[in-house]
Amino acid sequence: MHWKQIVDIIETRGQTRFPILECQERFFGRFNQTPQQITYNQLMLENFENTAGAGGFFNDVMQTCSVDVLAYYLPFHGSGDWGIYILDAGVDRLADILMHINPNMLRHDAEYLAKHNLLLHELGHHAVEIANTSLEIDPNRNRRIPGAYRETRIPGLAGFEFHENEEAVCNWNVKRQKHEFKIRALDYFDPITNFMLRQPPGYNRFGEIQNSNLLENILNTRLTGPIQPETRSNLHKEFFTHSTLPRVRPSSAHNSDIGFTVPLYLIRTDNRMRR
């Protein structure tokens, strides 16, 4: 999918409020800092140690909302500034958790791992939106299915099932890129796995996701009907292209097939997350 197609969605999306995930709804009131756009390199260079305080706030909400309270994704189908939002305190909290799992880990390395974990999980949400959007917009390649993405945000029980499946896919997206968790030739994917297995239902089912059931976990197949092989392979390609770290690096804008970088925002919580 190319930037021009995303601009088309943004220009035609109208004023109707787009449903956001319940956890985000509950959580948004807890901070009103103005998010600041940040590059991948700036994010990696900053150190967020001690921004989460003792982490009491996160311990409560992570029982149900898991990693999406540490960072979150706002879709381009929505009305706000779309992109990946990283909380300084979220990085700090996750770095602490990882150091608790592996006490030999250096703080600097834990931050690097935490940032990559959050980015890859949220890129999973972005790639889910891209795959659904491909069904919505392309009259030639797929049967055009308007509202495909909105369907995955239905409130109520059905929506909850979609949400859990999508979270499993997003953590699987972390797992499938375990090479991003190597530091100085040491593999730190075990603590990441450990952290993901402790997460709530849905999030912790990432081991069940495979290429063969990816689409069934991110599309409403009651709406789309059976997905034909050619469409399947196109949607896979879209998901895999848009779910990797190069998509948050500025050079992505120069990729002629893509033409954009997923916007990154940093929220400085100024210690307001302390309970």
Ligand SMILES: [Zn+2]
């Ligand atoms: Zn998520």
